[in-house]
Amino acid sequence: MIVELGHFALVLGLVLVLVQSVVPIWGAHTRDERLMSVAAPVAGVQFLMVGLAFAALTMAYIQSDFSVLNVCQNSHSDKPLIYRISGVWGNHEGSMLLWVLILSLFGALVAAFGRTMPETLKANVLGVQGWISVAFLAFILFTSNPFIRIPNPPMEGQDLNPILQDVGLAIHPPLLYLGYVGFSITFSFAAAALLDGRIDAAWARWVRPWILIAWIFLTLGIAMGSYWAYYELGWGGYWFWDPVENASFMPWLAGTALLHSALVMEKRDALKVWTVLLAILTFSLSLLGTFLVRSGVLISVHAFATDPSRGVFILAILAIFIGGSLSLYAWRAPLLKQGGLFAPISREGSLILNNLFLTAACAAVLVGTLYPLALDVTTGDKISVGAPFFNMTFGPLMIPLLIAMPFGPFLAWKRGDLLAVAQRLMMAFALAIVIALAVVWVKGATNVMVRIGIGIAVWVMTGAVSEIVWRSKLRRVPLGQSFRRAVGLPRSSWGTMVAHFGMGATMLGIVAVSAWQQEVITVMAPGETKAIGGYELTFDGLSPSSSSNYREDIGHFTLRKGGAVVADMKPAKRFYMARQMPTTESAIETFWFSQVYVSLGDPKEGGAIVVRAYYKPLVTLIWLGAVVMVLGGLLSLSDRRLRVGAPRRAHHVAAAAPAE
């Protein structure tokens, strides 16, 4: 009964969203207040309906209602409660429902918090958001309905893929979706502005909090996914450049560029045409990612051709939305007036540079992701585009961007003085050189790329800090006064510093791991000891154990440093009964920012076992850096000037004062 209610709520949601996608836009076109005012309540109720549907499906999972096909295929009554719940989005149908839920959540949030937005803009934004919802609700109801019952329900379900039974998976997809589906709202803003034929700095102020929110979640989601792959897949890699990762990374790159170009638009009323295009492209990449992941095209282009209903549906959505929005752009963008002039060396110029490199890097990732598919379809050749391709293309494009990064926030708007900025950055530069030399001297590095990499990472960090140091006039005025100045700086300045610092930290982690990681792959008999990264790892033996839905062999290891025990490590090999599938559970010990990582391979005769042990110096910085970036984003978001709904159209000129 609950399941049928959920199904019905979803259909009702589709009907409501049809209203949402037509009435307000017609109202905005004819300037009819009453029609426009329909948008907000409908968006709210539509969100409730989709939420109800989602809750119903979740209920079916919690109660292990195996008469529902989707539950039966992806759940098992022995599974712990949390994995029964996370199983809702651990499959195609459920994850699409989550997708649509987040889509309508963002619509409802704009409806609730966008009170100060002009009526026409709000009506158009919610209308366009409605179009996207129509497409995806129809997709779910016609091709991927999670509420289908089966006539003869089995006693037991087929269980969720064991590698997905993990806390990481419980939170990773919702975060990721909040991010890349979140960019739908910036897309709607862009399309609404084009429909309106009018765009100004206030538009950028209204849209920037939403860009930030989406970006924050996407950053968290990607970092979370990367950490999950690191500890769950058992071979210690944190990024594989596989198409599914790239699918979420491309919107991140474009979204980061958008975040910066919207800044120019907000402060200087410039780069409007480009910012609108970028907003469209960012969500187009989210749609492309959804297509790649959800259509099955990555598994096999041929499988896609033989069962094309889902793939073709998403492809059609992709074509309509990307084609439609770009046509709208081509038609209306010439109407947008260009604003503020600036010299190439200026804050605007540096943000353009940022955009250039980020979009070029994004294009490189796009080519690397799509080229194998294109080649397979056209010539039938099968190729793999892996890390070497991306290191060759993405890497060189990131290096100049990171070198230039500390300069940006120092440059003045309109016309900057590069020499003066260089002088202000001298300390940061000297410090970066000293730290990099010290690190390389202690750790030892023969490879010149390692030295450059460490140097750049530290430079990004010291450069970020020196902006705040300079702005608070540290050591140029009394300490108390410079402290007050620092506290009084706009939150968005702090946000920039913190986020840039986080980027540097992530890079430091990446360089350190690739330069100084140690790896031991060996057979160990009980009692045997191996050295790894300055620690001694002793294998004490294997012991069997079992849980409600798996049995496992636990390896017992003692980790010592200089003879003293520092940790017990218990990696395991699990075997999940329902799916007859083994998984590897790694054991990880963190020392400051570095980790010792142990996972098990095949057992051998006499209680011996193949062991993979890694020493990963500074590895946690990769994810902590992302968390710091997120903190920077939150600080920016908390800036009073950016608060959702706060800005009003008339006041934007004052905000562009040179105090920045």
Place this chain on the structure above:
Amino acid sequence: MAMTRKQRRLSMIGGAGAVLAVAGGLILYALNDEIVFFQSPSDVAEHNVPHGQRIRLGGLVKDGSIVKYGETVRFVVTDGGGDLTAIYTGTLPDLFREGQGVVAEGKVGDDGIFHADTVLAKHDENYIPKEVVEALKERGEWQMGADNPKAKGAPAPDKASRAEPQDAAVKLTN
């Protein structure tokens, strides 16, 4: 020396063009140099893949062919049409066994043996790399009914009705 508006615009367009040209150049260079073609054992036999060129070799691990010497394992990859002996040192993925699909990356040495430096780990008992499936289908080795040519031992609990959608893809999305 203040630039005129036209000069400003030109310098910016020039700068943007330069970055994009570099990016394009890098991509083309990398596409030429850094990608690896997938080959089945019979492709290797028929097309005379030059020794020393990196390829991805895919097929099934031939029954009874696995020989282990400590850390090193020697096995035969087959696609029904051709066999190729491979050598690999390191830990093998959880699901590496005889009769299973395998994808290995490496080079064919002058000794005619495939020296693998990576053997890909797959997470699912029933999962066979897509390239392997297609190569086997071409050879007519694929038995549709079993949906899975190894079909010995482990029962396939949930096949038939459901395509196992994205096991490789599972990592970040599901």
